[in-house]
Amino acid sequence: MLAEKLLLNLLITIAPVLLCSALADNKQRLNNPFICGLLQSTSALACMIFSYSNYGFNWDLRYVPLILAFLYAGPIAGGMVLSAIICARILMGGDTVLFGLVNSLLTALVPLLFMKKFWNYPPNKRVLLSTLIGGWSLILCYSSLTTFRYFEGDIFKLDFNVPDLLLVGLIDTIAIALAAKLNEGMIEKNKMKEEIQRAEKLNTLGELAASIAHEVRNPLTVVKGFLQLMQQQEAGKNYEYLSLVLSELARAESIINDYLNFAKPKFEKIEEFLLTEVLSEVMMLLAPLAAKQSVQLESQLDYSGFILFTDRNQLKQALVNLIKNAIEATPEGGKVTIHNKSDQTSASILISDTGKGMTPEQLSRIGTLFYTTKDKGTGLGTSVSLRIIETMSGKVSYQSKPGVGTIVTMVLPAGRKEELVNI
Numbered sequence: 001m002l003a004e005k006l007l008l009n010l011l012i013t014i015a016p017v018l019l020c021s022a023l024a025d026n027k028q029r030l031n032n033p034f035i036c037g038l039l040q041s042t043s044a045l046a047c048m049i050f051s052y053s054n055y056g057f058n059w060d061l062r063y064v065p066l067i068l069a070f071l072y073a074g075p076i077a078g079g080m081v082l083s084a085i086i087c088a089r090i091l092m093g094g095d096t097v098l099f100g101l102v103n104s105l106l107t108a109l110v111p112l113l114f115m116k117k118f119w120n121y122p123p124n125k126r127v128l129l130s131t132l133i134g135g136w137s138l139i140l141c142y143s144s145l146t147t148f149r150y151f152e153g154d155i156f157k158l159d160f161n162v163p164d165l166l167l168v169g170l171i172d173t174i175a176i177a178l179a180a181k182l183n184e185g186m187i188e189k190n191k192m193k194e195e196i197q198r199a200e201k202l203n204t205l206g207e208l209a210a211s212i213a214h215e216v217r218n219p220l221t222v223v224k225g226f227l228q229l230m231q232q233q234e235a236g237k238n239y240e241y242l243s244l245v246l247s248e249l250a251r252a253e254s255i256i257n258d259y260l261n262f263a264k265p266k267f268e269k270i271e272e273f274l275l276t277e278v279l280s281e282v283m284m285l286l287a288p289l290a291a292k293q294s295v296q297l298e299s300q301l302d303y304s305g306f307i308l309f310t311d312r313n314q315l316k317q318a319l320v321n322l323i324k325n326a327i328e329a330t331p332e333g334g335k336v337t338i339h340n341k342s343d344q345t346s347a348s349i350l351i352s353d354t355g356k357g358m359t360p361e362q363l364s365r366i367g368t369l370f371y372t373t374k375d376k377g378t379g380l381g382t383s384v385s386l387r388i389i390e391t392m393s394g395k396v397s398y399q400s401k402p403g404v405g406t407i408v409t410m411v412l413p414a415g416r417k418e419e420l421v422n423i
């Protein structure tokens, strides 16, 4: 009998989550504390209607909706459930009314205290915390039972049906853990839905921006050409001004090109080439920048004939962006080292620097379009590089410690010279 009632209670406690899930297409309705409070109050009342009376107490899972309402929907919803439970308990009457009321208030106190901190925990910890608070409500119930027995003078009879009490504990714990897990699943589902909608919006915006950027580039080239012609005929102050205008135009052009490359990396010429060749070229290209910043740029290359089959210029661009960042992050006297290693099917390139490094928060933002910490930065370099490597079916990962440095590892599909020639 007890088990049946409790299992029915279990179904009642998870019903609000399932109902919310059915309403999930309307976010406002889902986040409305009054709707959540109403659903959970109904669930708590239904639990009380189908409770099992024993030892002068009513055994049911009414505290599950109460705890969930406070934790997941806030004080309004929690307050509604608490009021519903208190009113119903007073109406039910009996010897244990006072115990019921004190229990309800003490049970509500803990989720009320944890409510603010609750959302700082990751989903699994939130489920665990809900279950632990469920445990607290059980301890309260068992303590009230013992106290009641003590006042009745029955405590020494020890006629408690221990398996029954354990069953209550077990089903209560399962109910709260299950309902919390279902709640988390629903939250995750909604987050994913929002994420997809945001990505779709960004995609459309990105395409729009790319077409505008493309249109702007052509007149810019014409303006640049004429300004160059004018500059040849000017002298003095005007010559200086035109130099400034041209350098700013070049900057605008390079931003537009980077952006267009990000929006749609163009692989114009796919060819076979030695990875070490490209690495040496990039090193040569960046040596002046390193020298200007007094950073030692070093390479430890493995020349064992690893070849790649992709767009050489795009790879060069990706490497330049990442190594440039390493040099820019490194203070005077620091060191940037490039080395490569290979296995049967892939080639790794490691760019390590002894620069300022990044905090986990900064690391999580790296590769986000327009994220920069530099005054004159564009926040495009890393995004472009990651996009290029991704298009080449490669992977880039970052390891960084503030004040120590950063290691960027790039893994690209590759093969040995002899193998590729045979294909």
Ligand code: ADP
Pocket: 321, 325, 326, 329, 353, 355, 356, 357, 358, 366, 367, 371, 372, 373, 374, 376, 377, 378, 379, 380, 381, 382, 383, 406
């Ligand atoms: P930009 O170089 O124009 O700022 P990027 O997309 O190339 O844009 O880089 C974004 C940000 O990532 C930089 O502003 C910098 O804060 C950080 N970053 C990138 N690489 C490193 C590195 N090796 N060490 C420290 N910070 C880095």
Ligand code: MG
Pocket: 321, 324, 325, 381, 382
């Ligand atoms: Mg950069």
